[in-house]
Amino acid sequence: MRLLFLAERAMTRTTTLYIDKEAHKFSAAHYTIFTATERERLHGHNYSVSVRLEALMGDNGFSADYNVYKRRIQALCDRLDEYMLLAANSPHQTLELGETEIKATHNGKTITFPADETIVLPIVNVTVEELAHYLLGELIATYDDPSLTGVELCVSTGPGQTGAAVWAPEP
Numbered sequence: 351m352r353l354l355f356l357a358e359r360a361m362t363r364t365t366t367l368y369i370d371k372e373a374h375k376f377s378a379a380h381y382t383i384f385t386a387t388e389r390e391r392l393h394g395h396n397y398s399v400s401v402r403l404e405a406l407m408g409d410n411g412f413s414a415d416y417n418v419y420k421r422r423i424q425a426l427c428d429r430l431d432e433y434m435l436l437a438a439n440s441p442h443q444t445l446e447l448g449e450t451e452i453k454a455t456h457n458g459k460t461i462t463f464p465a466d467e468t469i470v471l472p473i474v475n476v477t478v479e480e481l482a483h484y485l486l487g488e489l490i491a492t493y494d495d496p497s498l499t500g501v502e503l504c505v506s507t508g509p510g511q512t513g514a515a516v517w518a519p520e521p
């Protein structure tokens with residue numbers, strides 16, 4: 351009986367796949383808002399995105415197909431590349447969305463951005479941790495892989511500066 355139990359347990363193997371490709375990056379302009387009166391000056395970063403997938407091992411020594419996720423991550427990076435990023439949900443900033451211009455007001459100062467070169471994201475602040483949560487949500491929005499048991503997505507502005515967000519399927 352005990353042997354059977356051990357054999358059944360041994361059949362459920364999981365693996366971790368790391369997707370950390372040089373191509374998974376985007377350049378964007380932003381500013382971090384600290385308080386109602388303090389924010390960074392407008393500047394840019396070369397953001398890089400990496401993902402850790404946890405998945406059940408299939409019978410044939412294969413788990414989640416990392417090529418599927420590589421394509422999705424690349425598409426997400428391409429979508430944000432070379433844009434001004436603004437946070438729609440900041441409590442300290444108001445946005446006025448026009449046809450051709452977007453006006454962002456913080457602490458009484460308004461900056462006008464070209465609408466076609468700006469992306470307004472449904473996040474509170476344009477920080478690595480908020481971007482990680484946003485991109486993770488987009489990555490798993492089309493969740494269709496029952497073998498996935500966890501996903502961690504990291505956004506970095508350079509070596510040593512990374513924010514991460516983690517997802518696990520509902521039990």
Ligand SMILES: Nc1nc2c(c(=O)[nH]1)N=C([C@H](O)[C@H](O)COP(=O)(O)OP(=O)(O)OP(=O)(O)O)CN2
Nearest residue numbers: 380381382390395476477478479480507508511513
């Ligand atoms: N929790 C967070 N804190 C900060 C974030 C963030 O995303 N999450 N972001 C910033 C700035 O936007 C920026 O990334 C940091 O700028 P800074 O460190 O001054 O400059 P570099 O990125 O060029 O890093 P160096 O160490 O100077 O090379 C601030 N805080």
